[in-house]
Amino acid sequence: MAGALEGITVIEFSQIIAAPFCGMLLTDMGAEVIKVEPPEGEPWRIFAQFIPNESKTFISLNRGKKSLPLDLNRPEAQQIAHKLIEQADVVILNYRPDVPAKVGLDYETLAKLNPRLIYCENTAFGRKGPDSYRPGYDIIIQAMSGLMAAINKTMNGVPQVPNHAAADFATGITMAWAISAALFARERTGKGQKVEATLLATALALQTSRFTNIHAYDAQWMPEYLANLKAARDRSAEWDELANIQLNARPMATVGNIYYRTYKTKDGYIAVGNLSNALRKKMAGALGLHDPRFEDLAWDPTTPAAQAAGMKLVADAEALFETKTTDEWLSVLDAAGVPSGPVRFIEELFEDPQVRANDLVVELDHPLAGPLEMVGPIVKMTDTPTEVQGPSPALGQHTDELLARLGYDSARIAALKQAGVTR
DSSP: OOOTTOOOOEEEEEOSHHHHHHHHHHHTTTOEEEEEEEEOOOOOHTTEEEEETHHHHHHHHHHEEEEEOOTTTTHHHHHHHHHHHHHHEEEEEOTTTHEEETOOOHHHHHHHTTTOOOOEEEEESSSSSTTTOOOOHHHHHHHSSSSHHHHHHETTTOOOOOOOOOHHHHHHHHHHHHHHHHHHHHHHHOOEEEEEHHHHHHHHHTTTTTTTTOHHHHTHHHHHHHHHHHHHHHHTTTTTHHHHHHHOSTOOOOSSSOOOEEEOSSEEEEEOOOOOOHHEEEEEEHOOOGGGGGTTOOTTSSSSSHHHHHHHHHHHHHHHHHTHHHHHHHHHHHHHTOOEEEOOOOGOOOOOOOOHHHOOEEEETTTEEEEEEOOSOOOSSSSSOOOOOOOOOOOTTHHHHHHHHHTTOHHHHHHHHTTTTTT
């Protein structure tokens, strides 16, 4: 069966994570994705390469695509790009806001070439506002959006780079979702449109509960919280002090959360997640712990007595979890209906039976790197199934095929290669 996007052609002008991840998701739905990158290859190919022009990071984000290297600063390359776009359905870009117009890839230019084109642009901050001109990577957005502060990972009192590019990957999913919606709208109207995504918007959306200001409730604490943060920054306070202000800002802050956290066990670590009183009571019962909050729901958790009781509860729970192995605790908690799971590293999951049972590992054969395994399509569809279309392309692997499709003969293709326009 054909994928949902079978017959859709996507031209991807992108690099690093967000837009390449978007393009890869679209290939899983059957779209043909042509990746246009500089003749030397996009930076992610070269970063930590283990063979020339191939890196694990690039391979993991570009499967199923076709590679066409073009030096977009050259008029000949821009002409090739325009020919591709005339025949395409979607264009994806994640350049700095000033770049598309310089290389003839701005929306106004391309919409005249192809009025049915879906043009999806990702920038760091959007096209308006004082930061709109700024380039931005995931670390910058996480720092400026509050994500880094929420994760609160520090070293020597300084906030550290998160281990995962959450804003980048979530933006890639957002772009694929928006492109699919725009294609559906085009089926009804016959018209293309411009879609704008930003890393900043995605980062804020990942923090919806924190980025919601209910005036009747938040006015009680927000002004004092912001004033305390400003005062601490003005005197160059250590990050731990800033994080403590954040932690204790909201009213009804309490000590004693034993129900939604991780624990050290006899042989590893385990996570528990209980977000209702019914589940919390099950966990307390399974552990044999007494939590006075269940006896009096009006109990004020901010009083000194409540704080002391909470600290004792945490100490008791932590000591208890260290008396059994992770598997032993999983048996106890599963029997009680308590949500729990072992803490793992992702590299351990290639042979995980749950992962394998849901077809989340695919095996591919890369033309240069050889056999490999990676995460498979992240959604399933009954009538238009998602399917891996192949590994990531070697640099320039599809140059002859794609230029021949545009009407270039072999002599002209060879001349363009010789001139450095492509390779």
